[in-house]
Amino acid sequence: MSELVQRVDLIFGEYSDQKYKTLAETVGRSNEDIIKDLLDSGLKGRGGAGFPTALKWKFTMEQPADERFVICNADEGEPGTFKDREILSKVPRKVFAGMAICGKVIGAKRGFMYLRGEYKSLLPGLLKEIEIYDETAKKLGIDFKIEIRMGSGAYICGEESALFESMEGKRGEPRNKPPYPTVSGFMNKPTVINNVETFVNVLMICRIGPIQFRKLGTHDSRGSKVFSVSGDTPKAGIYELELGMPLAEFVEEFGDGDTKAVQVGGASGFCVPRKKFKDTIIGFEGVPTGGSMMIFNSSRSMYNVLHNYLEFFEEESCGQCTPCRVGCQQLRKGIEAVKRGDKPVVYLEQLMKLSETMKITAKCGLGQSVANSFSSIVSNFKEEMIY
Amino acid sequence: MTKTKKINIKIDGINVSVEEGTTILNAALNANIHIPTLCYHKDLCVAGNCRVCVVELKGAKNLVASCAMPVSEGMEVFTNTGKVRLARKHIVELLLSEHNADCTKCYKNGNCELQLLASEMLTGEHMFLDLVPDQHYTIDMFNPAIIKDDSRCIRCQRCVRTCEELQSVSALGVAYKGDKMKISTFFEHPMFEVVCTNCGQCVNRCPTGALVERNYVDEVWDAIYDPTKHVVVQTAPAVRIALGESLGMNPGKIVTGKMVAALKRLGFDSVLDTDFTADLTIIEEGNELLTRLKRALVDKDKKVALPMATSCSPGWIKFIEHTFPEYLPNLSTCKSPQQMFGALAKTYYAQKRGLDPKNIVSVSIMPCTAKKFEANRPEMRSSGYQDVDYVLTTRELGIMIKQAGLAFESLPDEHFDSIMGESTGAAVIFGSTGGVMEAALRTAYELVTGREVPFDGLNITPVRGTEGEIREAAIKITDVLPEWKFLEGVELKCVVANGLANAKKVMQAVKDGKADYHFIEIMACPGGCLGGGGQPIPTDREIRNKRKEAIYQEDKGMPIRKSHENPEIKQIYAEFLEKPLGHKSHELLHTHYTPRKRY
Ligand SMILES: Cc1cc2nc3c(=O)[nH]c(=O)nc-3n(C[C@H](O)[C@H](O)[C@H](O)COP(=O)(O)O)c2cc1C
Ligand code: SF4
Ligand code: SF4
Ligand code: SF4
Ligand code: SF4
Ligand code: FES
Numbered sequence: 001m002s003e004l005v006q007r008v009d010l011i012f013g014e015y016s017d018q019k020y021k022t023l024a025e026t027v028g029r030s031n032e033d034i035i036k037d038l039l040d041s042g043l044k045g046r047g048g049a050g051f052p053t054a055l056k057w058k059f060t061m062e063q064p065a066d067e068r069f070v071i072c073n074a075d076e077g078e079p080g081t082f083k084d085r086e087i088l089s090k091v092p093r094k095v096f097a098g099m100a101i102c103g104k105v106i107g108a109k110r111g112f113m114y115l116r117g118e119y120k121s122l123l124p125g126l127l128k129e130i131e132i133y134d135e136t137a138k139k140l141g142i143d144f145k146i147e148i149r150m151g152s153g154a155y156i157c158g159e160e161s162a163l164f165e166s167m168e169g170k171r172g173e174p175r176n177k178p179p180y181p182t183v184s185g186f187m188n189k190p191t192v193i194n195n196v197e198t199f200v201n202v203l204m205i206c207r208i209g210p211i212q213f214r215k216l217g218t219h220d221s222r223g224s225k226v227f228s229v230s231g232d233t234p235k236a237g238i239y240e241l242e243l244g245m246p247l248a249e250f251v252e253e254f255g256d257g258d259t260k261a262v263q264v265g266g267a268s269g270f271c272v273p274r275k276k277f278k279d280t281i282i283g284f285e286g287v288p289t290g291g292s293m294m295i296f297n298s299s300r301s302m303y304n305v306l307h308n309y310l311e312f313f314e315e316e317s318c319g320q321c322t323p324c325r326v327g328c329q330q331l332r333k334g335i336e337a338v339k340r341g342d343k344p345v346v347y348l349e350q351l352m353k354l355s356e357t358m359k360i361t362a363k364c365g366l367g368q369s370v371a372n373s374f375s376s377i378v379s380n381f382k383e384e385m386i387y
Numbered sequence: 388m389t390k391t392k393k394i395n396i397k398i399d400g401i402n403v404s405v406e407e408g409t410t411i412l413n414a415a416l417n418a419n420i421h422i423p424t425l426c427y428h429k430d431l432c433v434a435g436n437c438r439v440c441v442v443e444l445k446g447a448k449n450l451v452a453s454c455a456m457p458v459s460e461g462m463e464v465f466t467n468t469g470k471v472r473l474a475r476k477h478i479v480e481l482l483l484s485e486h487n488a489d490c491t492k493c494y495k496n497g498n499c500e501l502q503l504l505a506s507e508m509l510t511g512e513h514m515f516l517d518l519v520p521d522q523h524y525t526i527d528m529f530n531p532a533i534i535k536d537d538s539r540c541i542r543c544q545r546c547v548r549t550c551e552e553l554q555s556v557s558a559l560g561v562a563y564k565g566d567k568m569k570i571s572t573f574f575e576h577p578m579f580e581v582v583c584t585n586c587g588q589c590v591n592r593c594p595t596g597a598l599v600e601r602n603y604v605d606e607v608w609d610a611i612y613d614p615t616k617h618v619v620v621q622t623a624p625a626v627r628i629a630l631g632e633s634l635g636m637n638p639g640k641i642v643t644g645k646m647v648a649a650l651k652r653l654g655f656d657s658v659l660d661t662d663f664t665a666d667l668t669i670i671e672e673g674n675e676l677l678t679r680l681k682r683a684l685v686d687k688d689k690k691v692a693l694p695m696a697t698s699c700s701p702g703w704i705k706f707i708e709h710t711f712p713e714y715l716p717n718l719s720t721c722k723s724p725q726q727m728f729g730a731l732a733k734t735y736y737a738q739k740r741g742l743d744p745k746n747i748v749s750v751s752i753m754p755c756t757a758k759k760f761e762a763n764r765p766e767m768r769s770s771g772y773q774d775v776d777y778v779l780t781t782r783e784l785g786i787m788i789k790q791a792g793l794a795f796e797s798l799p800d801e802h803f804d805s806i807m808g809e810s811t812g813a814a815v816i817f818g819s820t821g822g823v824m825e826a827a828l829r830t831a832y833e834l835v836t837g838r839e840v841p842f843d844g845l846n847i848t849p850v851r852g853t854e855g856e857i858r859e860a861a862i863k864i865t866d867v868l869p870e871w872k873f874l875e876g877v878e879l880k881c882v883v884a885n886g887l888a889n890a891k892k893v894m895q896a897v898k899d900g901k902a903d904y905h906f907i908e909i910m911a912c913p914g915g916c917l918g919g920g921g922q923p924i925p926t927d928r929e930i931r932n933k934r935k936e937a938i939y940q941e942d943k944g945m946p947i948r949k950s951h952e953n954p955e956i957k958q959i960y961a962e963f964l965e966k967p968l969g970h971k972s973h974e975l976l977h978t979h980y981t982p983r984k985r986y
Contacts, residue, residue: 319566320436328566329566360441
């Protein structure tokens, strides 16, 4: 493996010798102390948006309320992402331990895991682990229950506020923000919602300490990340790698020698063309990713790739807000019209402007991020859009 | 929570100081800056889905929806930058690209929020592709009251919020997602097959032509032009305090006289008043209540259905038929004043005027869309013909007056024709929540005690409902006349509710055994008929309050203020009906109800 692509064994490393050892050690610590460790660790959320986890917890903890909730976002719907599945099947204990620590810190008595509907097969294993957790919690005197709620297949329900709506039995439509979940989340109570991997990172920080954790990654992107590598690669699969590597090194490691572009962060992420591999850092200072890395070689039509993404968004948009509902349709039909020759090439400029409007006006992250793949593919592969 | 903290912000360079929690949209209004909106409606919770109200914030990359964003200290807002203008134009263009925008074929032409925005934004050039041909839009035209045309829907969900928040009916919801997302009923059944009450509150709030009343303007003109027809028109109490708004006047103007003059000039053969049958309703319903009380208190009849609930709001009737069918016996059997009027127009009135009822066309002007449905009920043919042929909303009358080119504001005040044109203050207040209760009490109390109700100026303020509130009142009956001895000392427990969400609460309390009312007044619409689904658009709380003031002012100004003192009422009992709840009354003025499904 190249020097700059470092495999790590933090997330998937073995369980401690004794069940929930780190949790047992952590429940005795003060909340301020734990928050400080998280702050020092530089941990940012692994679900995509990259919000500092320590601050999210701190805000929730400080919000006056009679009840607070912890939610683990295991909806994993981003095309090309399958790392949470791996975490949940290999090291679910670490996830639950991380949730329990969160419950202690923010003062929540109930936690939920919102599990992607398609991951039903993971349910028996998870429920078994919850039994073990319950026993341990009882012994340790931890007053925090964990339940699992099943999603029902809509990508949008991974968006935190749509997820709350869905859990409350309503249609999964994103809410207005503010108020943010830290103030008004599930059942309008202050709620911490974190990605599966984020909770595991929390546990590992509690185990190895922030100083050790900070040794991994770069200034803006601390720690390791679980990547789902797919596409034109001989090594498709799940890899835990240090954050902050240059894309060129990644391609050298995983590409098939003919890599034309890498889609970093799934359909809602960015497409990086070969000429920019060298200058692109994988991490919050460069191109962030929830874990998805899709590799395309020169046999692929980038028009088809984009068309595919747009169809995905067109269908998966919740449909409530204008820029996203109608914008996605216009972008998809627009590139078709240009390809057919029904619209002049300059129409692509019009569509680029439209995607910019979607980015700055859509109600939630879905509509706001369509422009990422759209503009990066259209501007870097314009000829493929036309001919 | 006390919200007294002031927040200082800058909007387009103007310093504005507003209460904490105020949205940017409302703060901008304080600075006389109007930000365009589509999904926002004052009566409803904020949705923030259309996105036309976006503004720029200093230091923020993305624009924010001003209707949904509360102000915060030091915020700097820009409502008219190039970025904002382009974004808004894109959004309106996007809406138009999925919109069947043939305005000249649309009922809302000239009174459409989307059209207005489009014209302000000079959207002439069709920026984007036309998506309409690929959409499979449906038009639901099966309902006699409301037409739902998905091809004109902008998915703002005002209707959904209305039906759920104000009416707790939830007949409309959002179905599917993405490009297929639409406003739908239960399994996309036509509206007449589902729980929809036809209240028209959604119609009143729909910014476009997607939900509109079925209009009968041309049918009514045809009848007027037909020399073989005698066209009578009745006007509901809440029309006279709102019609002006449809014709450019400010809310809260009483235009009774001008309305009558206009109707005469439109060519109606006889301009009569639903208030007359409102008074009649009071006599019939008051006697019905007293009879039920007697059966309960004297005969100890366990089967008598108490509490008794009013039945003059057809939206409420359909609601209870669907949602609480087990309580149908509790409804007063009295028809609504509109239907009493219709039945009498083709019997009593026809006889008195020497007309063949088959040549009478009976039209009513109502603040209500549910009355369109009501007129078409199979039960409503007790004259041997359809009792009311056409129901027009306040809005449709406004259209006819415009079509006829009448300068409404300068019309002289004229009087209703006779017979069935005489009314009282008691009838006028039928238009407001609490009005039926107050009118009934004015009459029933006097009937039982021989004295006027013990309230200053006959104003029974404790039952005057407040919007969005459930108002309970108890009136103690003492020193009764000998024939009403069984009511001595009885405390008559009443409750008044408006808006179906509140109606549901009242009925649930009754069902749960948590309430021991005798008499329930329910109006389906917020504020009562004055806020009816057929009233001028816009209607919101502020406007309803103005209409309400006008109604009570009209009551105060009436020479007669008690239903039983209406001379025409005395006359109709003497000449035709004989006595309240008599044989003729049962035939013409009372009805029965139908249990319906719950979806
Ligand atoms: C359309 C959409 C889908 C999302 N799906 C997921 C998801 O499947 N899993 C996830 O963890 N976060 C998802 N997110 C991000 C969440 O809204 C939220 O930011 C995240 O769960 C926060 O956790 P973190 O701070 O640990 O990253 C999605 C966001 C959007 C806009
Ligand atoms: S951006 Fe798309 S997914 Fe998000 S609220 Fe708007 S329509 Fe729904
Ligand atoms: S709804 Fe408005 S914009 Fe649409 S056709 Fe009707 S008037 Fe025109
Ligand atoms: S008419 Fe009334 S009940 Fe029917 S959908 Fe509209 S708001 Fe709901
Ligand atoms: S029917 Fe009217 S109110 Fe309802 S979503 Fe469509 S445009 Fe909005
Ligand atoms: S009016 Fe603000 S988003 Fe629709």
